[in-house]
């Protein structure tokens with residue numbers, strides 16, 4: 001799907017997806033996230049509408065990746081609610097997943113395969129893969145096994161998926177890790193274009209990003225006081 005296709009598709013669905021009233025597509029209310037019995041985050045609420053770009057901020061271990069597991073519906077929240085297009089989870093899970101692209105910080109790249117083979121696994125034919133790899137600065141490395149590429153080049157292979165993704169919502173865990181300055185600029189431009197076309201992005205990064213309209217959610221503000229037990233927040237979802 002091209003940016004123009006996404007723009008017209010989003011325009012239509014943005015109007016109709018929430019009952020004909022323009023509004024947020026993703027709504028998170030009073031969410032709590034725990035690992036084992038330890039509550040990492042509580043009372044978290046936010047919403048995302050077409051064109052929004054949200055950066056989840058916080059120190060190591062605050063719960064950014066754990067929250068992303070909930071947002072991608074890999075894990076259920078320990079309390080609170082999440083809706084997609086006005087429908088509650090978990091029944092809206094399939095609908096959300098059909099419009100979601102998630103790139104985790106482990107990147108989802110098979111290192112024994114080449115960049116071209118990895119992108120084929122994600123559905124890109126030869127021309128689409130070649131265009132995506134040229135866009136991300138990997139022209140000439142299409143057929144080199146990924147285990148022979150650097151960390152930054154492997155990150156670029158993963159990010160090449162953004163070039164042909166038709167997903168509305170991108171959730172990206174540390175997408176800027178290992179990228180050089182030109183890689184950062186290329187990725188920032190792609191995120192801007194996706195949002196300008198009506199897409200939405202949630203990402204984590206420890207960097208200060210130069211993207212107009214970027215919203216920041218400081219997760220340390222949602223860390224409960226020491227001693228809060230899971231039983232005190234659980235049970236709503």
Ligand SMILES: Nc1ncnc2c1ncn2[C@@H]1O[C@H](COP(=O)(O)OP(=O)(O)OP(=O)(O)O)[C@@H](O)[C@H]1O
Nearest residue numbers: 035036040058059060061062063064065066067204
């Ligand atoms: N598989 C796991 N089982 C139990 N606890 C875990 C697991 N993975 C992470 N944790 C704990 O959950 C907490 C939050 O981890 P998480 O990975 O969500 O943090 P983060 O904010 O993404 O950190 P970073 O910035 O270092 O990537 C940490 O205290 C960690 O010890």
